[in-house]
Amino acid sequence: KFQEQEKEKEQEQEQEQEQDEDQDEESIISLLLSDTEPKGKKHRAPKRVLAFVRVKPTAHFAQDMIRLGSDNKSIEIYIQKSPRGGAVNNSQTDWSFKLDGLLHNTSQEMVYETVAKGLVSRALQGYNGTIMCYGQTGAGKTYTMTGTTSEYRNRGIIPRAIQQIFKSAAEFLNIMVTVRISYLEIYNEALFDLLAPALGRGCKENQLSVIDGPQGVYVKGLSIHPVSHEEEALHLLFEGETNRVISEHSLNKNSSRSHCIFTIYIECRSRDYTNHKCLKSKITLIDLAGSERLSKTGSDGQVRVEASYINKSLSFLEQLVIALADPKREHIPFRQSKLTHVLKDSLGGKCNTVLVTNIYGEAEHVEETLSSLRFATRMNWVTAEPVPNGPFYQEASVKVLEEEIQLLKQELIMQNSLTDNSLMSYNPLTTAQRAEIKSQVQKYLRGVIEEIDIVNVRQIQEVFRQFKVILNQQEEEVESRLWSKYGLRYMIESGSSSSFDLCLEKEQEDMEGTTDKDEDLEQEDDAGTLEIESPPTSPIPRGKREAKKDDEKESSRSPPPETSQDESSQSKTPTTDLEEEEEGGDQDSDEEPTIPSSEDFQNLRPPVSKQEAFELFKKVTGQEIHRIFRDNKRILIAKKKRSHAVAQEINSLKQQMEAIKEALEAQKQKRRQEGQYMDEKGQVIIDEEEFSLILKLKGLKEEHRAGFTELQDLKAEIQYCQQLLDKCRKRLISEFEIWYNENVRLPKDVKKALEPGGNIRPGMVPLKRVMCLDEDVQDKFERVQETALPDCPGSVSFYKARMKTDQKQTFNRTMAALRKIHRKPGLVPAAGKKKGLSFLPLT
Ligand SMILES: Nc1ncnc2c1ncn2[C@@H]1O[C@H](COP(=O)(O)OP(=O)(O)OP(=O)(O)O)[C@@H](O)[C@H]1O
DSSP, rough: HHHHHHHHHHHHHHHHHHHHHHHHHHHHHHHSSSSSSOOSSOOOOOOOOEEEEEEESSSSTTTTTTEEOOOOSSSEEOOOOGGEEEOOOOOOEEEEEEOOOEEEEEEHHHHHHHHHHHHHHHHHTTTOOOEEEEEESSSSSHHHHBBBBSOOOTOHHHHHHHHHHHHHHHHSEEEEEEEEEEEEEEEEEEEHHHHHHHHOOOOOOOEEEEEEEEEEEEEOOOOEEEEEEHHHHHHHHHHHHHSSSSSSSSOOOOEEESSEEEEEEEEEEEEETOOOOOEEEEEEEEEOOOOOOHHHHHHHHHHHHHHHHHHHHHHHHHHHHHHHHHOOOOOGGGSSSHHHHHOOOOSTTTEEEEEEEOOOOOOGHHHHHHHHHHHHHHHHHHHEEOOOOOOEEHHHHHHHHHHHHHHHHHHHHHHHHHOOOOTTTSSSSOHHHHHHHHHHHHHHHTOSSSSOOOOHEEEEEEHHHHHHHHHHHHHHHHHHHHHIIIHHHHHHHHHHHHHHHHHHHHHHHHHHHHHHHHEEEEHHHHHTTTTHSSHHHHHHHHHEEEEEEEHHSSSSOOOOGGHHHHHHHHHHHHHHHHHHHHHHTTSSOOOOOOOOOOHHHTTTTTTSOHHHHHHOOOOOTTHHHHHHHHHHHHHHHHHHHHHHHHHHHHHHHHHHHHHHHHHHHHHHHHHHHOOOOOOSSSSSEEEEHHHHHHHHHHHHHHHHHHHHHHHHHHHHHHHHHHHHHHHHHHHHHHHHHHHHHHHOOOHHHHHHHHTTSSOOOOOTHHHHHHHTTTGGGHHHHHHHHHTTGGGGGGHHHHEEEEEEEEHHHHHHHHHHHHHHHHTTTTHHHHHSSSSSOOOOOOO
């Protein structure tokens, strides 16, 4: 009877699937977006999560242990009785599983057709879909989900799903499809955004969290990237792939040790703008970490920790699946792990869910295979009643807001006419009005007018904006004057490669000065101004100068002409003036990042000096990071000043307390000499003066305690700010180095190649690629395009995206190598020379 029921269900499912496929995708979406209710297909028999098994190809398939059924759905496992079981051996020896399909010796294309194609086309019709790969480490989960990123033919489910979506979208005439992408990694129960910019990926501030919102579960802080074509989406996938945490492992050297969730968000709307409805859905593609046993992997240290996290989260996933499959269960344990929490609305329920269980065919892995098949069966029991997400009116909410704004504007106009305030305007400023405000601000600054009349909020905002522009211009001017006059010239002339270290050392000293003693705090301002304020001769803090002297003597470099002590004192005054002009004398402690100059730079010096280039970089490409650096620096200086002031206050409180204690002692002495009075309880009666002294002392003690706590807090904050500043400085310098190498500096032989008659024609090859001539991916791509692509036109986006990712990686490697060889003059970077690119010919 059970088998009959199963059969009926299967037939029903197949019929529905056929019906879905028969109907034109676009017309289904149009129907959903229209105001008429979609007919039929309302009362479907409950579906289940589909479970497929994919066997990794092997030459040693254990035929006697793993038997694949001829129906291509059943699989039997046979394990010989343990000889240790004795005469009465009841342990089970064979197991039989029936799932939705076996994928044995199946191509990637076939896997996609069987597992994902229908789910993806239903996602375009508003159904959420989830595909999850589960299995032992190295069994082929990533191969199934992503495939090989170097070969088009072996691409996995994700690139194929992307292709299908964009292909369908291009065929729709009346429906507009918007696609967005996110890529989340769960590693040791921590969430990572694989597509976040490098700067923010590991940042504490960028920490992600799983939130249960009214619209479902989402990951707060996860970046979601709009993509307009296949190549762009694939490039994001490849980029995310390179960011995955890879760890050495005895079973699989490139084994991924994390769960990865690639999500494609789809939004369909009618091109007919009178229809404001929008249909949203998402496809969640999950590549789980390997379900290996700790004892078998023989891992230790970090990998063992990873494995224990993986096993825990997979066991929570199993518990979740068991609970989902049990209709009587009221509580579903979603929150047990990050993985299960993130997948709360992606398993079963209203969404189409497919599980691919990857297994090995070899005898040695049969136990894991058995446990993977058990998981697949459990998952197969989970019921799912997929329903499309309801279309919603996006523009409608915008319209409501627009109407409200209009109403409020009218109310304001009425209010103003009642209060006789006709100058009030609520429209954006025109160019002429902006120009007028600018001229007013300039007049105000020159003293031509004494006040700027306030008209409305927009005008006030514009006035402030203009002030900011002028302030920024002045800051830059003053800064470049300072740099060109003092700091930079020294750096060029001394060619000191250790200046950067010295800066860091000095900062450390500043830090200690701030947190230790008050006297140190006194000196801090002086020491802090060294880099800018002191003459070019001594970028070394005073305390360090003596220690460094001997080293300097030994150094073969001759000191720059400005190294005499006398000149140092002379050059101090104008710098101080400039500082005051810039920030009211606040520029005291933390120096600007200085460029680590190098010997090879001396040899390969381009017409633009490195420091000039740095100035330019800060104003243009590095403007934002430089601004952040400066902001952080200001905050740090303010905190240090406050800390200084609090320390002084504490000292003065201490002195006052000492004085009061002395006065109290004197008062006591006097009382004893004059004879003291006692009350009925035998307690000494003190006079008013002594009482007021005691109260004062108590008050001072409280103040002292509060001050001390504030000082402690400030110390912690200063330390934190300092770390931020260090990070910022390093980032600014490294970004500059890359930019500089890319835009200004070219190795001699590359320059030669660029000369007329050389191998490269200027302007034809981007400079970043000039650095890796030995790996011309572009050329390879063009060659492949000419020969093989006509047979496989669909692969263009795939290879273009792959090439883009390869180029980026090669460029990053080259730049890293460039930075390393700074001390070897004239060397051409040969990044990647040893290792060929993973770009393979089209097959
Ligand atoms: N069906 C297959 N055909 C060809 N090669 C395969 C197949 N399945 C897996 N492989 C190869 O086996 C190796 C391991 O596969 P893969 O990285 O996909 O395993 P995994 O299950 O994702 O491992 P992990 O759990 O460590 O992430 C890869 O080199 C992959 O190319």
